[in-house]
Amino acid sequence: MDQLIASLHEALPDEAILTDPDVTATYANDMAGFCEAGAPAVVVMPRTVEQVQHVMRTATALRVPVVPQGARTGLSGAANATDGCIVLSFVRMDRILEINPVERIAVVEPGVVNAVLSRAVAEQGLYYPPDPSSWEQCTIGGNIGTGSGGLCCVKYGVTAEYVLGLDVVLADGRLLSTGRRTAKGVAGYDMTRLFVGSEGSLGIVVKATLALKPAPREQLALAAEFPSAAAACEAICEIMARGHAPSLLELMDRTTLRAVNTMANMGLPESTEALLLAAFDTPDPAEDLAAVTAVCKAAGATEVVPAEDTAESELLLQARRLALVALEKVRSATMIDDVCVPRSRLAEMIDGTAAIAERHDLTIGVCAHAGDGNTHPVVCFDPGDADEARRARISFDEIMALGLELGGTITGEHGVGILKKEWLAREIGPVGLELQRGIKKTFDPLDLLNPGKLF
Amino acid sequence: MDQLIASLHEALPDEAILTDPDVTATYANDMAGFCEAGAPAVVVMPRTVEQVQHVMRTATALRVPVVPQGARTGLSGAANATDGCIVLSFVRMDRILEINPVERIAVVEPGVVNAVLSRAVAEQGLYYPPDPSSWEQCTIGGNIGTGSGGLCCVKYGVTAEYVLGLDVVLADGRLLSTGRRTAKGVAGYDMTRLFVGSEGSLGIVVKATLALKPAPREQLALAAEFPSAAAACEAICEIMARGHAPSLLELMDRTTLRAVNTMANMGLPESTEALLLAAFDTPDPAEDLAAVTAVCKAAGATEVVPAEDTAESELLLQARRLALVALEKVRSATMIDDVCVPRSRLAEMIDGTAAIAERHDLTIGVCAHAGDGNTHPVVCFDPGDADEARRARISFDEIMALGLELGGTITGEHGVGILKKEWLAREIGPVGLELQRGIKKTFDPLDLLNPGKLF
Structure with missing residues (x-):
């Protein structure tokens, strides 16, 4: 332990190394319940790639496990500490290095907060779609680690589709560059996609090149009340089968609606068993909303309220935003x-x-x-x-x-x-598990990178 | 050799096993130049997953390399035979197993021809975007192996973005299912994307679940003549920086234009150094074409011809279709x-x-x-x-x-x-190469799957 701290101090400033147990204990968990968490030996907050490399070289030399962390808003315990580990927190490595409208890319450090990036690219007429609910807190590094999604994915896809290239510090401290800055590229195995969703178990992402889209138009939403979940789901299937491209298509069940109604007094009728929210950012969203209104009515919607402007849309979407807060009560x-x-x-x-x-x-x-x-x-x-x-x-x-x-x-x-973890094994089966473990071993033979996660 | 053929006959019908050297020799190559090719010991044409598993079990037992092939339209020698190998040709395993408009997926065998799938899904109002030039011949299995692109990728992305899940026969004959039928999923490492572009070196794809898009509107094109490549490229950068979403944005240089002009007498003026083709399948393509026309003129285009209907568009795109044929002359x-x-x-x-x-x-x-x-x-x-x-x-x-x-x-x-191969090593560097070789070894410890490709 003394050796570990001394070793870290060789290349990191004092302020980057937290050892007070009362402080380090606050870095033990992400937001998942029912997950064990150990006590970190130290929390390190690097500002440079070289510092991360030093941490990993130290970890390898002393056989200390490393748990990378972003904003710890994760919901599966992937960022939970293990006893005696180095927590590697990226909150200070949060620079946006480049936003390029011609290449439609951004290059960022892993600690950049999703909302900060989203706003920065929006200022240049660009759009970084993945929008997890925690977007005001969560970091791009965490988004890459978990393969985050969000509300707009139904039209714009998930994090994996926006990561073009990565700089990754490997378990032994070596630096690997994957992928590219170009729109296309198939040179060798897709290492970039392998890191996305790998929960820090294969390497530590220290830089990401992200694809951007042109800024979308403002979206217009509708709310549709259904007498059963089945009727709402029938409408959803029909909307998708007809080739509509909603920028948002969200459903709340009866239990959620009751909770929201109780908390916010939204005045939803008791008879409503499911509420569907659909939005379009197409050139003529009113036309799309009219078509979707017809689909919803045909599926049995008792009431369909299309917004006439953005302000009305926001009001309709309010119920969805309150859902989790209401259920937490x-x-x-x-x-x-x-x-x-x-x-x-x-x-x-x-x-x-x-x-x-x-x-x-x-x-x-x-x-x-x-x-x-x-x-x-x-x-x-x-x-x-x-x-x-x-x-x-x-x-x-x-x-x-x-x-x-x-x-x-x-x-x-x-x-x-x-x-x-147990459920991953059930989903992918023994052959898949064996191969995933083989990949892990190729990248991290000493099992130091976020050990005990995934499998 | 006798043992190999005898072993294959145990689970495959005679008609699936070709051993005549005059015949097998015709399966030695894909369409790449400057690539060595060996003489296959046998060409096997399976119709079922079980037959593929038998081939791989046999190959492993007898330590015989296996080279998977689709239509052999590839341009890098990835489908070239090695001496004494089993060529595993998927041309008879070509069923479309499912097209599902609600889930927006197709499930196919690897030998399905790209154009056959594209037409089949179009009949149901759906769209499988990846459109390599060889789309009338090339197979989905080959597309997955190489990570194919095409003309529409500028708007719709490449093959990797359309592969949701795979069934893969491993080197030892075991069957692995990767990915999912759902729109999203992040359970474990992204094995599906690892197989896309792996050129048959990690496993043999025997089934693919593909994402589909709603059928796009018809596209409208323009052609713009430029006095220099630099001016054309300036227009391209400006088009992308302004957030346009062309469904096609192609460029031909002077040499190509001369060849096309000579062959087809297109009447392009000698002063044209570059021809830009842009198309839009947006709700109002004429509006987009007008905006792009202005961009092209500002960048120095000497002539811009927007099509007024689909027939005119097709005429404009004709030059691009003839480019390769003209250069081949x-x-x-x-x-x-x-x-x-x-x-x-x-x-x-x-x-x-x-x-x-x-x-x-x-x-x-x-x-x-x-x-x-x-x-x-x-x-x-x-x-x-x-x-x-x-x-x-x-x-x-x-x-x-x-x-x-x-x-x-x-x-x-x-x-x-x-x-x-040599260039891959230069692009990804020694660390990347070492890890890619490690992945290969995890999946194929005996180096039987398309050996000598990639690295």
Whole structure:
């Protein structure tokens, strides 16, 4: 331990090395529940690539595990510390190095906050689409580690589609550059995509070249009330099958609506079992909204409210923004699941989740990035009530089992971390697991990079 | 050899096993020049996954290398046979298993021809964008192996972005399923993307789940004549910087234009040094064409001809379609390079290529997917003239060196194969190469899968 700290001091300034246990303890966790977390030996806050290389060389020499962290807004425990580890926090390595409208790229350090980047590129008429709910806090490095998504993914895709190239410090401190600055490139294996979603287990991202889109037009939204989740899901399938390209297509189930209604007094009728929000940033969004209104009515919507301007749109989307906050008021804690199913199975997923909630006598509200089939069942529970916490954990797992049964995946955008390790093995099977472990061993033979995560 | 054939016969019908040397010799090559090719021991044409598994089990038991092949339209020698290998040809495993408009996916066998799939999904109002020039011949399996691009990539992206999940037979015959049927998913390392562009060196793709888009509107094109490549490239940069989303943005240099003019008598004036083709499939393409016309004129275009309807568009695009055929008439052979550079360096790439041609006294025409910075310098030469062939090979390499110097990649969409092995090492460097070899070893410890390709 003394040797570790002394070694780190050789190339890092004092202010970059935190050892006070009261301080380091605050870096033990991300935002996931039910995940063990150890006590870090030290928290290091590098500002340069060379400093990160020094940390990794030290870690390798002394066989100390390293846990990289961004804003610790993750929901799977992927950023949780292990006992005696070096926490490598990137919050100070947060420069935007380049924004280039001709190449439509940005080059950034990993600690840049998503919203900061989004605003900076918007000033130049550009758009960085991935927009996780935590976008005001979460970092691009964390987004790359987990393969984050968001609300706009239904039209614009996920983080993986926006990472062109990476600089990565390997376990032994060597620097690897992957990918490219160009729009296309197929030289060798796609190492860039291998790092995206690898949760810091293969190398430490220290620079990223990101693809940007032209700034979209302002979106116009509608809200549609349905008497059942099944009817809402029928509308969703029809919207997608007809070739519409919504920039947002979100669903809230009955439980979520009740919670939002209670908190914000939105005046939603009791008869509404599901609320669908759709938005378009097309040249003529009113035309798209009219077409979607017709689809919703044909599927049984009791009420469809299209916004006439951006301000009205924002009001309609307010309910979605409040969903998680409202559900968090139901009990003292929540666990947010992240099961993605084929669109055609969405109704079964939502109704099945309601059945799980009833069976375990729990409140589970479902918000979904419905256009992608990506559901976020929010399990509400009181961690002080041992039996309720146990039932919460069981229902969380049953939700994943249901997702797999419906042809889905255990994680659409939150990642595996610690929380879903057993479930990753179930989803990808023994052959997949063996190969993933082989890849891990190729990159990190001493198992120092975020050990104990993923598998 | 006898043992190999006997073993194959255990699980494959006679008609699936070709051993006549005159026949097997015709499966030695893809369409790349300057690449060695060995004599296959046998060509196997499986129809089922189980048959592929049997082939791989046999190959592993007898330590025989396996070279997977699609339509052999590749341009890097990635499908070239090695001496004594099993060629595994997928041309008979060509069923479209599913087209699903709600999930916006297609599930296909690897031997499906790109154009066949494209037409089949179009019938259901859907769109499979990747459109390599060889789309009437090339197979989806080959497209996945090389990470193919095409003309529409400037708006719709490349093959990698459309592969959601794969079934892969591993070197030892085990079956691996990667990825998903869902729109999103981040469960574990992205094995799917690792296989895309891996040129059959990690496993044999036997089924693919592909993402589809809604069918686009018809596109409307314009042609713009420029007095220099630099002026055309200035227009390209400005078009992209202004946030336009062309569905096609192609450039032909002077040499290409001369060849097309000579062959098809297109009546292009001698003063035209570069021709830019732009198309839009937006709701109001005429509006976009008007804006791009203004950009082109400001950049110095001497003539801009916007099409007024689809038929006129097709006429304008004709010149691009004839480019390769016209260049092939210059000398008896061509070698097509595939260097992708940042858009802002495109003019330097084109002018630099012209200088290389002059220095080596060769004809080298450049067609480019200009919106992506992806150039295809076509080196024309007579293979019967040893010195000219030597100069062709040298200039081909100098073009790649120039691309790297300009911050580009040696291959935008054709892959590495045999042709660019040395250049891959130069592009990704020793650390990248070591890790890629490590990945290869994890998947294929006996080095049986398409050995000698990539690195």
